[in-house]
Amino acid sequence: MPWMNEACRPGRHGGRVMWNYRRVAGGAAQPWLLRSVPVCSSTEVLLSRWLKGPVEFDQACAVVAAHQRWGTGQWGRRWSSPRGGVWLSAALPWHGEGSGRAGLLGLAVAVAFAERLECHGLPVRIKWPNDLVLYGRKLAGFLPSVTQRGSSVRQLRIGFGLNICNPVPIEGIALDQLDRVGSHDPARWTAEILLALDRCQQIGGDGSWCLPALNRLLWAKQIQHPKDGRTWMISGVASDGALQLHHGTRYEEWRRWSS
Template sequence: MAPAVLRPTGGAALARLRRQSGAPPWQLRCLPVCASTEQVLSDWLRLHPWDGLLPRAVIARRQTLGQGQWGRRWQSPPGGVWLSAALPWSAPSSAPGILGLAVAVALAERLEASGVAVLIKWPNDLLVQGRKLAGVLPRMVVRGNKVRLARVGVGLNLVNAVPPGGIALTEVLAIQRGQQLHWTAEVLAALDHAISLVADPERVCHATEMRLWTRQVQDPRSGEQWSVEGVAEDGALRLRQGTRTNTWTRWEDASFAGL
């Protein structure tokens, strides 16, 4: 079954706003509701294979089965920005970690331009006042030994209800529901910037390190405490404990608590 297409006004208004700002073109599908933007994007790529010419995004006003990290449910009620994108990839690295951090940095910069102080909780969350404002879910689509395209899901709390530990942007900025279009365009602009950022992993790492949410973490399995030294160019978190060093590389290794 072909992916559903949103009311024309949603996608048309977003495309018009981006044209007015001089932003590069995207293929957009906007939906009032779907189970998961990730699934709709997968269907779209299956029915209309990736040609690499234009990035694509599926945007929903509400998801009923949103996908978070490690298969967790991502709560995505009306009032937030919920999207999944397919992006061209020309960077030498094939590590999803550096893509996730590039998106986090680019989105943090857009928020900071509006006066919001943002920290990055490695590997995939943006925090404001110690609470989760946004999440990023990256992965690579590989054919043979070459990255065919990059995929990333983004959720940004705006004026929606949030779970415990979350925060909506309206709590720190005077925004209203009518500004969802603006902030959806801001997320797409951040993805545009992230595509260029991944070509310079050193810059991504430095920008991430400046915004790290903590300097000490605890291994959830051993209980050991580690000092955070920085971020490696594949997106891994570099750790030290006295003379011992360690790295947390895979995203599924990141189920730890910041101290």
């Protein structure tokens, strides 16, 4: 069955997403290309197939699924993404100077979306390097990658998963568990993610703009080091997205979670 662009089909999920997006974005709405499917193995796989087609896109595009059977996360881990959440993979043409780093650009997306959640009264925090947490429990996860030409980023890819009214494990949390959230419609929250991506694309560059807010939004001030078992203080996030820690006179920078 050939791909269909559902962005303008009323009554379908893609149409609802774009209706919500244009309603909130108003005159700042961007010409997103959105494809919506009821179920797939992985939105990342579908997006990759789309991008390998005969047309080279010069605008942002995304694939969203109501149910994803085999999503891919950090370290290549796989998980089922049941109905009721937002399961999305997006590709954004990238402009501006600066080489950018996938980790820092992914954290910039996390900051942009976290600030939108704060506008809804949700005290979300960013758990370095790939999660958004609420009251200490995982609300969302993201996985960024970049395509470079020379030293400049030409495209940002990001996979995004958000718990709304789907079943979650004990360590997770979904928006429908919170009284203060007015909408539990995945289409509404998909639109919020697109708006956060808009902001990041419009700023462009290497993602360093997010660092002041990122350091404010970090989930903890200290962590137990997995190697020595001691409590290390979190100093902040470096200009390349690394997590900075210290214990007495010892300093470390993590560019991936230490194990």
